[in-house]
Amino acid sequence: MNFRRLLAATAASVIATTGLVACSSDSADTKDTAAAAAGETITVGTTDASKKAWAAFEEEAKKAGFDIKVTNFGDYNTPNQALEAGELDTNNFQHLKFLAEYNxxxxxxxxxxxxxxxxxLALFWKDHDSIDGIEGEEIAVPNDSVNLGRxxxxxxxxxxxxxxxxxxxxPTQLDIDEAKSKVKITPIDAAQTPAAYGEGKPAIINNSFLDRAGIDPTTSVFQDDPASEEAEPYINAFVVRAEDADNEQLHKLAQVWHTDAVQKAVAExxxxxxxxxxxxxxxxQAILERLEGQLKK
Incomplete structure (x- = not known):
């Protein structure tokens, strides 16, 4: 049985308020008990199921008593479409900015x-270990809207x-004050940034292209600070429909991602x-709402 239909069948009353689910205490108890029942499957969507992290996640979820099915998708829009349609119960593949743009x-x-x-997201410069001397260089950057701005x-x-x-x-190129900047940028296809790096040009390269090009990610000369406010849009997360935002079982399952075994696999x-x-x-949610508001402007 699909997890969403299971919840719908067992919830005694559902009142939509502020985008979250509100239930009577009896129905909430029934929902949690039924969701944990043996044999019920929670479907999880991703775009990189072949990674070690997902194998570890499936194993740790099983140990925690969950029966899950991981479904892989070949593009970045379908996992959200499938979630919205009720074909998935949750997905984990996107950062908050992507989610805001999708919503x-x-x-x-x-x-x-x-x-x-x-x-x-990091800057690489062949045969250099810092940005010293980079002034005046033209830096290759991905030309798609999400990665160009970042x-x-x-x-x-x-x-x-x-x-x-x-x-x-x-930001776009039009937002750059070139007179006050130390470098210029050359937007190119993201897949071509490793080639630019190989030719000696400094380049911003997505992680997904580093491995294919045999570039050691630890050799970057600069990267954004993951603890900064500027990095908040790029926090990845498990995502659900608004009606499942308070579902305890989905929260518990998603927390399995932070177990030692999964984190070790993520690092690998x-x-x-x-x-x-x-x-x-x-x-x-506050970050998401801020992003959605700013993007609407």
Missing amino acids: NGNGTDLVPIVATEIVP AINVLSQAGLLTLKEQGLIT DSKGTSVSVERTPEEL
């Missing part, structure tokens, strides 16, 4: 419940670019670059 663009109200990690903010944090206005989530997958993040659901 705004599709009129949905998906919500984060448990943070997982931040994968820093790359610009990374270079701003490094003191290499000066923006006309601070605090922009997705990212070669030690991922940074574990723990934020309350309220903090995650």
